[in-house]
Amino acid sequence: MTAAAAEPPVEPAWRQRAVERSTRAAKLRAEQRVQRFLESAQELIAEKGTTDFTVQEIVDRSKQSLRSFYQHFDGKHELLLALFEDALATSAAEIREASAAESDPVEALRVAVELLFRQSHPDPGVQRPLFSDFALQLLVKHPAQVATAHLPILMIFSDLIEQATEAGAVVPGKPRRQANLVMQTIMFAAQANGVPADSHASPVTAEEVWQFCLNGISTASTAAPAKASASKKR
Incomplete structure (x- = not known):
């Protein structure tokens, strides 16, 4: 077997672009979800004057799911x-x-x-x-x-x-x-x-x-x- 034959096939440029575009879109969506959680927490801190609130309150305020919260954070x-x-x-x-x-x-x-x-x-x-x-x-x-x-x-x-x-x-x-x-x-x-x-x-x-x-x-x-x-x- 020659060295050239051992090399893996080159991935088409269109496939690389598609994967990169998909990855960028997923990253942007994740950043937007995280930002909504952060903004909701900031609003609660401003209203209550303390950090004494629950994860559920943050989730409700952000209008996102509890599952989504724990995908991005281990906890409050x-x-x-x-x-x-x-x-x-x-x-x-x-x-x-x-x-x-x-x-x-x-x-x-x-x-x-x-x-x-x-x-x-x-x-x-x-x-x-x-x-x-x-x-x-x-x-x-x-x-x-x-x-x-x-x-x-x-x-x-x-x-x-x-x-x-x-x-x-x-x-x-x-x-x-x-x-x-x-x-x-x-x-x-x-x-x-x-x-x-x-x-x-x-x-x-x-x-x-x-x-x-x-x-x-x-x-x-x-x-x-x-x-x-x-x-x-x-």
């Missing part, structure tokens, strides 16, 4: 995880765009810190990208998935801190580790803002969170003006 938590990942991706895009408008590395980092704080702040009646109740549930039950979902924002903060380090404004260290600590500070401060430890204290502001983060990672020369400004206020 996976659908909400998809919403959470989308929200973080949207948040990351907003932070990247806003910080990119600043030429000064420290100012770009400040913009990113304050914007993430506002995005993470629980505000009844206002749809926030990072809705707090499910975010905290995920953190406890699915920490690995939460870490993966946060990667787009983590990479932005890592880049911003690295740029600020190169400019001499941030203490040299491990940018990704520093970014992780800064993000945790921002997001947990925002989440806890509705329930302050001191009931007589006023809510924490984005500026306060920025000053706290800055003094934690900045060089002495950068931190000094912030300390001097605080002394004058006292």
Whole structure:
């Protein structure tokens, strides 16, 4: 048997095109079904102000079948995880765009810190990208998935801190580790803002969170003006 005879017959081009067209159509239909489930969940969150609803409510709202739901999601938590990942991706895009408008590395980092704080702040009646109740549930039950979902924002903060380090404004260290600590500070401060430890204290502001983060990672020369400004206020 020759080498040429051993080769499989070439599939006709029309057959390849037909299969590709069919695959694209099936993928589009699946994406549309998934999107309807996500939009229905978002509507329920907006109406109830919580993620306390059932899969059946999502199915009824989307006007699709329960079978279709479980073809795309293992359960309610996976659908909400998809919403959470989308929200973080949207948040990351907003932070990247806003910080990119600043030429000064420290100012770009400040913009990113304050914007993430506002995005993470629980505000009844206002749809926030990072809705707090499910975010905290995920953190406890699915920490690995939460870490993966946060990667787009983590990479932005890592880049911003690295740029600020190169400019001499941030203490040299491990940018990704520093970014992780800064993000945790921002997001947990925002989440806890509705329930302050001191009931007589006023809510924490984005500026306060920025000053706290800055003094934690900045060089002495950068931190000094912030300390001097605080002394004058006292």
